[in-house]
Amino acid sequence: MENSSGGFYRRISTGVKGLDKLIGGGLIPGRVYVVTGPPGSGKTTFGIQFLVEGAKNNEKGVYISLVDDSKTIIQDMLHYKFNLLSYLRSKKIVIYDLSSTITKGNTKPTWGEVLEELKRIILHENAKRVVIDSFTPLELMVRDPENKRREIVRLIKLLSTMDITALIITEMMESDKYTDDYYVASGVIVMHHFMRQFQMIRAIQILKMRGTAHDNNLKKIRFTENGIEVYNEAPW
Template sequence: MSDNIDAPNPARTGVVGLDDILAGGLAPGHLFLLEGNPGTGKTTTALSFLQEGARNGEKGLYITLSETERELRDGARSHGWILPENIEVFELVPPESLLDAAQQQSLLYSSDLELGEATRQIFETFERIRPARVVLDSLSEIRLLAQSSLRYRRQILALKHYFARFGATVLLLDDLTSDTLDKTVHSVVHGVIRLEELAPEYGAERRRLRVSKYRGRAFRGGYHDFAIKRGGVQVFPRLVASEHRAGFERRSMTSDIAELDTLLGGGIEQGSSALVLGPSGTGKTFFALQFVAAAVKRGEKAAIFVFDEELGLLFNRTRSMGFNLEQLRDSGMLHIEQVDAAELSPGEFAHRVRDRVDFAQAKAVVIDSLNGYQASMPDENALILHIHELLQYLNRRGATTFLTVAQHGLVGDMKSPVDITYLADTVILLRYFEALGKVRRAVSIIKKRTGAHEDTIREYRIGRTGLKLGPPLEGFQGVLRGVPTFVGTASPLLDMPLAK
C-alpha cells in the first residue's frame, strides 16, 4: 500500500472512529462496499455518511431496494436524526406494467422487476439529483435480479464506471443474505468494510469491524470494536501504543505515607504501572486509593474504573477510612466510573480510559480489578495484548496506572487468574499471615523496574485513621507463606509486643 502521498481530501464518514481507521475517510469518487449480516449497523453507518456530506453542503442520495422510505426515516428518527433536504431517499419500486393488477401489489419482489429497468431508474434519479454521495441498499437484491455471477459482475462494473464519470463517492451495502461466498464485488470496489456481530454466552452482543481492503491507502488493520447507540455508530479503533507519545517530567509519585514510600524506594515513578497483588480482602483497592488521594492533594486529576464493587458500597466503605470519594468526584478532580463487564467491550473500555487521560488530563488511573476486566475478555491471550497496549499507551502519556488482581486462596500457595507481573513496572504483594492467634496482613515489593526498593516485609493495618505500616518484620520467617516462625528477640508487630 502507498503512504497516502498526494491523496485528495477524504470523504469523512461521519463516524469519528471509522475515519481514524480509514486514515481520514473514503477516497472521493470511488466505490466502497459495506457488508455485514442484518442488524450489524450498515444503514446507520450509511446515514451518517450522507449526513456528514450534507453538513459540508453536498447532496446525498439513498437508493433503497429493501427498506421502504418510511422505515428508513423512522430508523433515522430513532437516533434523533431528521434527514436534511439535501439528502433524498429514492425507494426503488417496480413500474405498474410489471405488477399484477389483480393482486394490487405495491411491494418490490426481485422476480417482478427486470435488472435493466432497475438500473434505468437508478441512473435517471442520479442524473436528476446529481449527488456527491450515494448509498445503494442493498446488493442482495441486485444479485437476485442478475441471476448469474457473470451478469452480476457486469452490472456492478457498469454502476462503477457510471458513478465514476460524475465523481460520486458511493457506498454499496450488502446484507449477505444471498450467496455469501460470491466475492465478485470485492475485486471491483475500491475498499471493503465488514461489520460483524458476536453473541457471547452471557451479556450483550459484541460488534466489531475490519477493513479488509483499501486501494492506495494505509489503513489501520485488524478488528475494532464498535457499538450502536442513540446518535449513531461509535467505533473504537484498536489501540496502538507506539503511535502515542508525550513529553513529561519523570518524578516519583508518593503516597503521603512515609513507611510505604520508603518501602517503594521513594514512591512510584510517573509514567509507569503498578500491580497490587493479593488475596481477597487484603486492601488492594485501599493501597491504590492512597496514591490517588495523594495525587489529588497535589492538584493532579485521577480516574478510577471499578469492575467489581458497587459504587455506593465503595463510597461508604472508604469514607469510614478517611477517603471522601464523592467529594473528590464532585470537585472535578476525580473521575470514578462503574464498569459492567457484561455490557462493555474491551475496545470501548480502552477508549474511555484514553478519554480521561487525553482530554481530562488524568495523571493517575486505577483499574480495579483485572479479574473483572478479564470477564469482559475470556480469551487470556487477547487480554494480555490489550493490557500490554493499554499500559504502554498510559506510560507514554505520562499517566501512572494502578491495577489490582485478586489471587485465588487466602494463605499458602496463591494463584492468579492471569499473570501480568512481567508487564507491570512495580509489583506490590499483599499477604495474610497468622501470628499470636491473630490474622494479620503484610506488604512487600517484589519488583520495581524504575529504581531500588526495600527488600523487607512490613505489617500494615487499615483502620479509621487510614493505612498504617509498621517496621520491617525482621524477627519472622515464612510470612509470605502465611504461617511464619518467630526467630527474633523482640516483636516488630504493630501494637503487639512479645514477652521474652
C-alpha cells in the same frame, strides 16, 4: 538518569504512610504499577489513598471500577478520614463504574473494546493518576478471554505513553504464579493477609520496583482511620 537507589528520578507520593521510604521516596511518575493480593487485603483502600494524595496536590485522579459500583466504593471508604466526598464534589477524583457498561445489552465486548473505553475515559478526564480495579473478573465478561495476555500487555504499554501514573489492581489467587502484567509493569506491590498462631497478619511486599533499591521482605501494615500505614519491620 538512574542510580542504584533511584535517587535521580522525580518521585510522587503513594499516599500510604511509611511506604514511600521503602521505595526511594515514592513512585516514579509516568509509569504503571500493579497492586495485587487476595480479596480483602486492602487493594481498593490503597488505590483510593493514592488518588487522594494526588488530589491534595491538584493532580486529577480517576478510579475505573470493573467490579464494584461507585456507590459501594464510596460507602466503603467513608469510615476513613480521607475527605473523599470533598474531592469527589470538586471532581479532583472521579469514579467510573465500567462494570455496568460492560454488562449492558446482549453482546459481550472484546478485550480490545474494553481497553479502548479505558483510554477514552482517561483522555476525557485529563487524569494524572489512574486506578483500574480489577482485570481478574473481566475474563468472564468479555467474548474473547483468550486474548487477555496480549491486550493487558498492550494496555500497560499504552498507559506508559500517556503521561499518567497508573495502578492496575488485580486479584492474586495463587501466590506462586506470576502473570504477564508483573513483567511489563514498572512495579509490583503485593498485599497479604494470613493466619499465624490464631491471629490475622497483614503485610505488604515490594515484589518489584524498577529504578529503586528495595527490600523484598514482608513488611507490617495496619489499617487506621487514616488508611493503610506501613512499618519497616516484619509483620510478626
